[in-house]
Amino acid sequence: MALSRAEIETLAAKLIDGRITPTEQEQLNQWLNAQMAKDSYEIETSFANTPEELRQRMLARILDAVGADSHPRTHSLWQLWLPYAAAVIVVLLGTWLFFGDRLMPDGGQHPETDAIVKITPEAIPPGGNRATLTLADGRKIDLSVSQKGIIVGEDNITYADGATMIVPHIVDGNWTSAPAEILTLSTPKGGTYHVTLPDGSTVWLNANSALKYPSKFTGNERVVDITGEAYFSVMKDADKPFKVISGGQEIEVLGTEFNISAYPDDPETKTTLVEGAVQIVNLAANSRTVRNAIYQLAPGEQSTTRGTTTAIEKVDTELFTAWKDGLFYFDGLSPQAAFAQLGRWYDIDVVYRGRMPIVRFFGMIGRDKSLASILKILEKSGVRFEITQINGRNQLIVLSE
Template sequence: MNEQDYIHIYTQLILKSLKGTLEEVERDRLEDWLSQSQENRDFYERISQEHLLEEEMAFFSSIDSKGAFGKLKQHLPSSGKRENQEKKWWIRYAAAAAMLAVVIMGWGIYGGWLSIAPPTDQGTLATVDVEPGTDKAILILPDGEEILLEGAAEGTLKEDNGITVDKRLDQVIFNVRKDYTTPESKVNKIFVPKGGKYQVVLADGTKVWLNSASSLAFPSNFTGSSRTVTLKGEGYFEVAHDPEVPFIVQANDTEVKVLGTHFNINTYENEPLTKTTLLEGSVEVSHKDKSKVISPGEQALSNGQLSVSKIDTRQVVAWKDGLFMFKRTKLEDILRQLERWYAIKVSFDGDIPEKHFSGTISMDTNLSKVLGMLEMSGAIDFELKNGTVYVKNTTH
């Protein structure tokens, strides 16, 4: 067993013990580890007494464990007389402790139990913070009228010739009167800025969740032999089933054709690929002169070529449920997500650190706390100034 496997196994056992979810075999294994030395038991008891569990959030870094541990150690209280004695076993068990410590620190910061602010030393986070995004969007009607949905009262926003536009919570809903027969297709557009999310229910009953910095162009009423919309940015679709009239999403130079299904499309301009991920049903993805039918749990990647691979769909659509979910995700990919959700800019000082992170965190978390947890990798410092996050690679 290598060091990383060791860290992962005992981290999970300790966490499950703190949450009271250990099975009998796991409990025996943990007890065996605790009985191996007094140092192991001291560490477990010290962590247990901190009361830092928060089930709504778990964030851990599996990279540069010793560096992460070093940063956390600065914040943990010493025990006075035992300081020198403890120093030896803290160093000895740094690798195992670090991964667990990052989780515990993450929970503590998120839950508000720790009176620890992100570091404000030179090159790290400033005291200025950025709050998370909210439900907001701008609806542009066919006649050019713009409605700021965030500030609009709930109820009917517009009624015109058999088509009603309503707002309910964080949804804008298009309804068509049953006797509506006008064949003219009028195009609406909903734009979600950085720092926002919104949901729109189309005239056929299709539901669309739009992520930050995204837009959707769609008709007030679908007519003809297809239901066609145009997406920029990222959207999650739950398409109303209609075998006679296929639903088509145009996203840059990729086209997704469905009858009724659940899928996600990520087509941001600053992302290297257009990603179509299927959760339910089947879709046909076309890109240039190629096309492929994908099944649930698969993702089509299009950028000159068209390829299909298996994917963890939970990670892809976590944003819809208000979560950042990372699974060995590159730092640069994470920062692009933060740019959109917190409406900030990111600037790199030197090379982008080659780091990967795994974990889940609520999108309702303030930016400084997210960056503070990323800093626990021991290889990155952030400075937040005037809406820009400056990233410094500390490995050089």
């Protein structure tokens, strides 16, 4: 179906604003299908009172997805988006790829001893404020779900409200005079928390992550270790650089904001710089040769470290920091990457059965939404799901013909 550039933009804008009629929706679908040749393209949105900057951005995403040229680009602020974050998912359904039956090594069959129970998505709630603080002597403290973070102060550790004390001291005697000890803040799947470090820097932990840090910073540098994903807002101290060890790399900063994703099951470590400047050392490459082992990032850049190689590219930083503001933000994300996020946040194991379509997910939705509401939207892509519980563990089984 032939549509002019102006007609395409008008229909896409109406789609995003929720003003599109069934006839116009069919016109847009026919045009999209024609652009995708043998592929199909489905769009599902639920916007209301969408701010102009967000409308323009999603318009750009749709036109990008079908290869439209020279459309307006804007830069939006999360402050404008957050009130409207209940959201949109745009699903691009592409060609099909055979993944094989990956449910279980035996082709999807379970031993008779396994207790398998089908459950509904409504039974699986979203994640929340969940974390454990591990002290140097091995004591573990399950932190309050009604709090969002903790503060490591000069005399004690309190919750972020500053009123409730968690640990009055680490060892017998005065905290201030006690030697620095390594503490660990860890979140389970379905958990998030933040910590204000002794120097005033703040670290937000995503689900299934752990941060090791000292009870006080001594010496001429501040060093922490992260596994999983975390967002850092580092206080400036020119005399004491801040270093982060993660996933085969070391990051050195003076004062900046950046996101690190370094999950053990992900072969890549991604560092996304929001503000300031950081220096990244690829530890694997540095052990072999000093050449090309040190990299500098500027705001809006992301480094991807995989083994001895590190690549740098320009990115939309909001895609990689949205989780801190309570959002899933997909911009052409693959199903494996999208389902990995859902698996960590809803504490479910994701497995694939049969033929899995190559899909690309675009849009935003609040992480406070139920798993059922998200799956209902994703099913528009033609992917089907089952939720089962096997020996007490919830599984999201991705199905397709």
